[in-house]
Amino acid sequence: MTYDYNKVIIALDTPDDRKALDIVRLLKDKISVFKVGLELFCASGPEIVKKINDEGCKVFLDLKFHDIPNTVAGAVKSCISAGPFMLDVHASGGLEMMTKAKEAAEGAQSGKKPILLAITVLTSLDEKDLAAMNIDKMPKEQVKTLAYLAKKAGLDGVVASPKEISAIRETVGKDFLIVTPGVRPTWAAAGDQKRIMTPAQALDKGADYIVVGRPVTAAADPLDALSKLFQ
Numbered sequence: 001m002t003y004d005y006n007k008v009i010i011a012l013d014t015p016d017d018r019k020a021l022d023i024v025r026l027l028k029d030k031i032s033v034f035k036v037g038l039e040l041f042c043a044s045g046p047e048i049v050k051k052i053n054d055e056g057c058k059v060f061l062d063l064k065f066h067d068i069p070n071t072v073a074g075a076v077k078s079c080i081s082a083g084p085f086m087l088d089v090h091a092s093g094g095l096e097m098m099t100k101a102k103e104a105a106e107g108a109q110s111g112k113k114p115i116l117l118a119i120t121v122l123t124s125l126d127e128k129d130l131a132a133m134n135i136d137k138m139p140k141e142q143v144k145t146l147a148y149l150a151k152k153a154g155l156d157g158v159v160a161s162p163k164e165i166s167a168i169r170e171t172v173g174k175d176f177l178i179v180t181p182g183v184r185p186t187w188a189a190a191g192d193q194k195r196i197m198t199p200a201q202a203l204d205k206g207a208d209y210i211v212v213g214r215p216v217t218a219a220a221d222p223l224d225a226l227s228k229l230f231q
């Protein structure tokens with residue numbers, strides 16, 4: 001079975017923009033989308049998005065906005081000028097917040113509208129973690145509820161664990177992106193991820209994109225780790 005590396009997003013979780021750009025240059029023949037998360041963005045600012053775009057790559061700007069609707073709409077508007085390919089907000093910010101985020105994204109210049117995703121239940125959380133927050137549900141049920149709201153708000157898709165792909169498809173149908181972090185090749189440590197599957201299993205289940213960080217970026221040889229991603 002061969003897998004499509006265009007569906008792989010590499011998470012650049014480092015505070016060092018030079019290191020992030022080195023990884024982009026090393027992997028860009030195989031990878032077209034790189035994720036800039038809070039660690040890199042807080043250290044480097046919106047410039048890092050432009051620098052990665054200048055390498056001919058796209059950016060998933062993963063800032064996971066979660067605030068009142070007016071504030072999130074403003075944040076979405078503010079970061080669009082950097083040129084992200086994808087952006088995300090927390091679905092648990094609610095329907096109105098997601099709707100305002102979507103309207104703000106639609107205000108982007110033509111051709112610059114980013115894909116807008118909703119985070120459902122973080123892949124680092126399990127049933128016990130939800131119970132501690134007084135959410136008396138299995139993660140899958142909570143993901144279904146949040147995916148339904150994200151679809152209703154007109155977002156383009158969700159971020160969830162690969163374990164929930166089938167449940168999301170049953171809830172919101174086919175025309176909705178599913179992006180799955182929480183993927184670990186058989187040879188990699190889980191670390192703080194709790195709801196995991198392998199990259200191959202996630203794509204077999206129908207993930208549109210998988211997100212992977214440390215198994216590749218923390219490897220002694222990231223290109224070699226990438227070549228073994230589907231093992």
Ligand SMILES: O=C(O)c1cc(=O)[nH]c(=O)n1[C@@H]1O[C@H](COP(=O)(O)O)[C@@H](O)[C@H]1O
Pocket residue numbers: 011012013035037062064088119121122123124159160181182183191193211212213214215
């Ligand atoms: O939004 C995300 O990308 C995200 C959502 C989620 O539920 N879980 C999750 O791990 N992520 C991100 O995906 C990446 C996973 O990195 P690794 O655990 O190193 O593969 C990190 O950058 C996380 O911030």
